[in-house]
Amino acid sequence: MADEDFVVTPWEVRGKVDYEKLVEKFGTQRITSDLLQRWEKHAPLHPMLRRGVFYSHRDFDWALEMYEKGNRFYLYTGRGPSGHTHIGHMMPWMFTRHMQEVFKVKLYFQLTDDEKFVFNDSLTREQVREYAYENALDLIALGFEPHNTKIFLDTEYIHTLYPIAIEVAKRVTFSTAKAVFGFENSNNIGEIFYTSMQAVPAFLGSVREGKNVPCVIPCAIDQDPHFRVARDVAEQAGYYKPAMFYCKMLPSLSGGDKMSSSAPGSAIYTVDTQKEARKKIMNAFTGGCATVQEQREKGANPEVCAVFAYFFNIFEEDGARLAELDQQCRTGKILCGECKGRLAERVLAFLKTHQERREKAKDRLDEYMLRD
Amino acid sequence: MADEDFVVTPWEVRGKVDYEKLVEKFGTQRITSDLLQRWEKHAPLHPMLRRGVFYSHRDFDWALEMYEKGNRFYLYTGRGPSGHTHIGHMMPWMFTRHMQEVFKVKLYFQLTDDEKFVFNDSLTREQVREYAYENALDLIALGFEPHNTKIFLDTEYIHTLYPIAIEVAKRVTFSTAKAVFGFENSNNIGEIFYTSMQAVPAFLGSVREGKNVPCVIPCAIDQDPHFRVARDVAEQAGYYKPAMFYCKMLPSLSGGDKMSSSAPGSAIYTVDTQKEARKKIMNAFTGGCATVQEQREKGANPEVCAVFAYFFNIFEEDGARLAELDQQCRTGKILCGECKGRLAERVLAFLKTHQERREKAKDRLDEYMLRD
Numbered sequence: 001m002a003d004e005d006f007v008v009t010p011w012e013v014r015g016k017v018d019y020e021k022l023v024e025k026f027g028t029q030r031i032t033s034d035l036l037q038r039w040e041k042h043a044p045l046h047p048m049l050r051r052g053v054f055y056s057h058r059d060f061d062w063a064l065e066m067y068e069k070g071n072r073f074y075l076y077t078g079r080g081p082s083g084h085t086h087i088g089h090m091m092p093w094m095f096t097r098h099m100q101e102v103f104k105v106k107l108y109f110q111l112t113d114d115e116k117f118v119f120n121d122s123l124t125r126e127q128v129r130e131y132a133y134e135n136a137l138d139l140i141a142l143g144f145e146p147h148n149t150k151i152f153l154d155t156e157y158i159h160t161l162y163p164i165a166i167e168v169a170k171r172v173t174f175s176t177a178k179a180v181f182g183f184e185n186s187n188n189i190g191e192i193f194y195t196s197m198q199a200v201p202a203f204l205g206s207v208r209e210g211k212n213v214p215c216v217i218p219c220a221i222d223q224d225p226h227f228r229v230a231r232d233v234a235e236q237a238g239y240y241k242p243a244m245f246y247c248k249m250l251p252s253l254s255g256g257d258k259m260s261s262s263a264p265g266s267a268i269y270t271v272d273t274q275k276e277a278r279k280k281i282m283n284a285f286t287g288g289c290a291t292v293q294e295q296r297e298k299g300a301n302p303e304v305c306a307v308f309a310y311f312f313n314i315f316e317e318d319g320a321r322l323a324e325l326d327q328q329c330r331t332g333k334i335l336c337g338e339c340k341g342r343l344a345e346r347v348l349a350f351l352k353t354h355q356e357r358r359e360k361a362k363d364r365l366d367e368y369m370l371r372d
Numbered sequence: 373m374a375d376e377d378f379v380v381t382p383w384e385v386r387g388k389v390d391y392e393k394l395v396e397k398f399g400t401q402r403i404t405s406d407l408l409q410r411w412e413k414h415a416p417l418h419p420m421l422r423r424g425v426f427y428s429h430r431d432f433d434w435a436l437e438m439y440e441k442g443n444r445f446y447l448y449t450g451r452g453p454s455g456h457t458h459i460g461h462m463m464p465w466m467f468t469r470h471m472q473e474v475f476k477v478k479l480y481f482q483l484t485d486d487e488k489f490v491f492n493d494s495l496t497r498e499q500v501r502e503y504a505y506e507n508a509l510d511l512i513a514l515g516f517e518p519h520n521t522k523i524f525l526d527t528e529y530i531h532t533l534y535p536i537a538i539e540v541a542k543r544v545t546f547s548t549a550k551a552v553f554g555f556e557n558s559n560n561i562g563e564i565f566y567t568s569m570q571a572v573p574a575f576l577g578s579v580r581e582g583k584n585v586p587c588v589i590p591c592a593i594d595q596d597p598h599f600r601v602a603r604d605v606a607e608q609a610g611y612y613k614p615a616m617f618y619c620k621m622l623p624s625l626s627g628g629d630k631m632s633s634s635a636p637g638s639a640i641y642t643v644d645t646q647k648e649a650r651k652k653i654m655n656a657f658t659g660g661c662a663t664v665q666e667q668r669e670k671g672a673n674p675e676v677c678a679v680f681a682y683f684f685n686i687f688e689e690d691g692a693r694l695a696e697l698d699q700q701c702r703t704g705k706i707l708c709g710e711c712k713g714r715l716a717e718r719v720l721a722f723l724k725t726h727q728e729r730r731e732k733a734k735d736r737l738d739e740y741m742l743r744d
Contacts, residue, residue, distance in 0.1 A: 114534070114538050117538055117542065118538055118541060118542045125535060125538075125539070155535050155538075156531075158531055158534045159528075159531050162486070162527060162530045162534060163497060163527050166486050166489055166490055166497075166527075166562050167497070169490060169560060169561045169562030169565065170489065170490045170560050170562050171560065172560055172561045172562075173557065173559065173560055173561070174546070174555065174556075174557050174558070174559055174560070174561060174564060175557040175558065177561050178557065183546065184546075185545065185546050185550065186545050186546070186547065187545065187546055188541055188542050188543065188544055188545055188546070189541045189544045189545070189546060189549050189565050189568060190538050190544075190565065190568065192546060192561050192564050192565065193541065193561050193562070193564065193565035196561060196562065
């Protein structure tokens, strides 16, 4: 944090993230109005696009051009199963689901149980495996199409993944891994190797189809270091570079920039009870004032408010209503308690439906798990 | 090579190897006469034991003690399939075969196709895979018992190996790998991870049986760095440390310390024709003099002679006859040409039988390959 006030790596988010600076630092492209216009030929703009939740990319224009020429891409995203799924994890999945629907494309979903095992001293292989299957239920509950969705755990699908992973690993020096991820001598050799595994699904579609197929990876921008490596290796290994489609991270309910398993109040998990979820929302960090009177007079600040962020990113898709809420907040017409109450209503309804779908998903795992 | 005149690593042997110094450098134990006496309770001493071809170990006395208490060990050895098998590769396998017979134990034989792929720029995955199956034929041709011998390629048996490999990898820092193998920043991350894979079969017997089983690894001493790592990790991971049983390396036919694929005349391959093998032997480096007359007068030196080394290590099991040959050589009673002729006779007969068995092995691969 020497010359910047924030750190973003695949394993750590610290400080107040400046997403514009991140684009420069990582060297990604901005999603421009031109690109959005091209998108609109295929579908109306999803709120996450209109609002810049998805805001950066690498070569997505190329993937869209390929698509328009009849060379359909596939999607790849994933999850490191270090715990239960929270709503922040699902934000890019919801958009990925939308992309699957719009473009009628296949999704490979990687559960990196090996990653979470080697990076976490306190997790056993059995624990990450259990979380992986729990996380898979959440993905399925979001309505992904079974015929177009292939979920796998690294350790279970390793027979297909490992030969591709060593093709990647052979082309990545320790120098590169060190520069990209900041590894030190104390990192273990599983951590050092791991990026090879995260690269694999970017090429898996091509390997399985026996010809090069473009790949688009929608995910949070903190994963960019992995995919810089994957993109560097791609052409030498005879594949297309994967295109990237990056979103910001859902802020912590308790303030700060990313939800964290070490602070349970900072995120709403899909396994939370209605009571737990409501309590977290009612305790959320807002942009309100110290007293009701002050807030009625001066208004509050939605820009720093976790509750507003939940509406903005996910829970208020209607642009006019969101603008109205913003206005009411800034002018002190709505107080934080009421606003939290409204969010709780939305979130609890979402959770109720999601948990029902999640329960049904338990019988549908076989339709989704990639075994061959 | 600053303070020593030789280098021995799993990937390089350079200079004149001083095997006694190696024991000190690696910190292994010598095979003592006490240990040999304990061995003799089970079987007469094999020539490779009597002559100190197998000369060093780690904890083999412990494994023997366990065995004598009814806790049978299993054997593990292997091959990096970077090319065809030569007689030097088979030297430890021949002894391993003897151990299987004496102790009636199981052998796991690892073909490290992943290793040879990540460590060799010029080898493709398909090439190492083909060599691996060629090498497997040579193992089978040596007469290993099918019910007690399980052969596997790393990439093909990865489903079982990988979960154990990440247990190892999690416990090995880059510092350790760097210190043990001399890795630099230019090494690729597949090379850095690889030692985790070579450690796995040391624990595989325990994993498959669901209880701790001692493991004995007969191999050339150049592999010790890998097994130092495996032994360091073993107890933390809940397994016994593997016991090691180390041999020297069969010298190059053309002089020097290890046979090398880059100098085809330095080794006799199991796929060589009778003509090729004879030619290599007739061109071998010996301890002879410049002229016949000089040799008749002064005698030759069997200690530096590759032809004598072949007799000593493998092709003259009879101690009295070997001593006689030694005597004849030193006193100039036998000249190098005649001696080479005698060796050629032995080697060509061996090759003929081996190649017939190797041919038959092609139909027997299924009996040996570990798939479950």
